[in-house]
Amino acid sequence: MNEKEITTYENEDELERNNIRIERSKRTKQKRKAKHIKLFFALFSICLLLYGGYKLYPYFQSITYTPNENQKNEENSDTPLPNLPNDSNNNNNISNENNTPSNESTIPEGSYPIIEATSSYLFTNESQVEFQIAEDFSTIKANDIYSKYGLDAPLVLITHFSARESYSNGKYYSKDDNFYNDIQNVGMIGEKLSDELNKFGINAIHLNEIYASGSIYNSRGEYEKSLNATLSQFPSICYVINVSRDLSINKDMSMIRGVIEHNEQKLAQISFVSGSSFDTFSENQLKNACFSSSLSSFINSSIDSFVKQSTISNFSLAQDYSPFCIEIEFGSYANSFDEASNSATYFADLFSKYLS
Numbered sequence: 001m002n003e004k005e006i007t008t009y010e011n012e013d014e015l016e017r018n019n020i021r022i023e024r025s026k027r028t029k030q031k032r033k034a035k036h037i038k039l040f041f042a043l044f045s046i047c048l049l050l051y052g053g054y055k056l057y058p059y060f061q062s063i064t065y066t067p068n069e070n071q072k073n074e075e076n077s078d079t080p081l082p083n084l085p086n087d088s089n090n091n092n093n094i095s096n097e098n099n100t101p102s103n104e105s106t107i108p109e110g111s112y113p114i115i116e117a118t119s120s121y122l123f124t125n126e127s128q129v130e131f132q133i134a135e136d137f138s139t140i141k142a143n144d145i146y147s148k149y150g151l152d153a154p155l156v157l158i159t160h161f162s163a164r165e166s167y168s169n170g171k172y173y174s175k176d177d178n179f180y181n182d183i184q185n186v187g188m189i190g191e192k193l194s195d196e197l198n199k200f201g202i203n204a205i206h207l208n209e210i211y212a213s214g215s216i217y218n219s220r221g222e223y224e225k226s227l228n229a230t231l232s233q234f235p236s237i238c239y240v241i242n243v244s245r246d247l248s249i250n251k252d253m254s255m256i257r258g259v260i261e262h263n264e265q266k267l268a269q270i271s272f273v274s275g276s277s278f279d280t281f282s283e284n285q286l287k288n289a290c291f292s293s294s295l296s297s298f299i300n301s302s303i304d305s306f307v308k309q310s311t312i313s314n315f316s317l318a319q320d321y322s323p324f325c326i327e328i329e330f331g332s333y334a335n336s337f338d339e340a341s342n343s344a345t346y347f348a349d350l351f352s353k354y355l356s
Helices: 012-017 026-061 142-149 186-199 216-233 283-302 337-355
Strands: 112-117 122-125 156-159 204-206 239-246 255-262 265-268 270-274 307-312 324-332
Touching: 156 186, 156 216, 186 204, 186 239, 186 337, 255 324, 265 324, 265 337, 270 283, 283 307, 283 324, 283 337, 324 337
Parallel strands: 112 255, 122 307, 156 204, 156 239, 239 324, 270 307
Antiparallel strands: 255 265, 270 324
């Protein structure tokens, strides 16, 4: 056999008979092992990114734009206008009978119309938790609290995340309007609600504080501190109602003004919002969702479509407390203050009956 000639062998037996030993390169093994490790970490990273995207998707959806610098409300310049813009084609629960601009001919140049409409009731679950009202759900009656704590014991606490949220003229608006104001705001609606409840024998107290100089983004900490202090001071409180108003703009920049007519008065339609932990319910959160569902059914059985929507949010909304907690939107910015005020009166009447 020529020393320089390449000799091939068919199998390992021939190698052994010719006393030939093959040493495999350790470097090759290490390279292959490193390649497998890199592939594993690459697949693991992709899985983490996909899972993170799935978990964060609802939070990205909730991001809305911030009012422009021309708005006459500097202290609230970091407060977003939620639900902007809204696709009016998706408002299937809105009756088209009154779906025309209010006083269209009198709308000033540069302003946008507010459209009067009545929405039928809609339940929306934005969380990842399946909801069904508990069979053993029950409310706390007013007389039970008064028997335990006394006839003067407060039963209802009325609060606000942002007490300066205001209302329009109900006809039109412009981008330079004040969406926040020191008069005719949700703070005054809360005061009206408290007064009316007390007239009906439901002891209520009202927290009308301005948190974090009116900034919603930074107000939660101060709000929860004030809420905890009040609940500690008055253990008889069983219902916390956070009063606010909605704000929604269609793609054509018009607004929907949800109203119903009752006893020859126009009432702003109201909405209920309860919180969740996105993909789980705490015991208190489930109780609040049940409360929202029960109360909306009771009210609409008395005044049809007074409650236009009940929503389970994917955010906690500072509602994870032992009393019943709910956010109530008394109309939207598109409504007039008088319409929202009328709603507070009729809601107080029905809520007092609900607790009796």
